[in-house]
Amino acid sequence: MTVLAEREKYMRLLAASIILLAPLPAAAASTADFSCANRAAEIRCADGRCEILTPDDGFTPMRLVRAGKTLSICAYSGCWEGPILARHALGPMTTLQASVKRQGGDEAEPATPLSVIHDADSGTAQMNWGGFANVMECGARDE
Numbered sequence: 001m002t003v004l005a006e007r008e009k010y011m012r013l014l015a016a017s018i019i020l021l022a023p024l025p026a027a028a029a030s031t032a033d034f035s036c037a038n039r040a041a042e043i044r045c046a047d048g049r050c051e052i053l054t055p056d057d058g059f060t061p062m063r064l065v066r067a068g069k070t071l072s073i074c075a076y077s078g079c080w081e082g083p084i085l086a087r088h089a090l091g092p093m094t095t096l097q098a099s100v101k102r103q104g105g106d107e108a109e110p111a112t113p114l115s116v117i118h119d120a121d122s123g124t125a126q127m128n129w130g131g132f133a134n135v136m137e138c139g140a141r142d143e
Helices: 003-021 025-029
Strands: 034-037 042-046 049-053 063-067 070-075 078-090 093-102 112-119 124-129 132-139
Touching: 034 124, 063 112, 070 093, 070 112, 078 112
Parallel strands: none
Antiparallel strands: 034 063, 034 132, 042 049, 042 132, 063 070, 070 078, 078 093, 093 112, 112 124, 124 132
């Protein structure tokens, strides 16, 4: 094979790789910031069992916020925040995982994992953190 033929083959392979690795438009839409709350119920889980509390039981809704590359969750008397460490998008669904620490808390306190599945089409999220497994209603971050 001539040098020119090898170069042409390499250029075609490079062009095909760039096209295949380009981000999909649907994935780009799932990077939007959002704010969610579990207004309908609070679900607490431990030892393979879950307890569901409703507003009649007097729970305080949590607030989950995605702001850029950060997730935060506020519950009862505090807020926990941390960087998004893993993100996977498929169509309107985005899975996010973060390691969050209590804001203003003891620096020696370990971070805890926060996992979120956000559905941009339905405007909902499912979160799992610290023994809670809540379904949340979401809107734009400023709502």
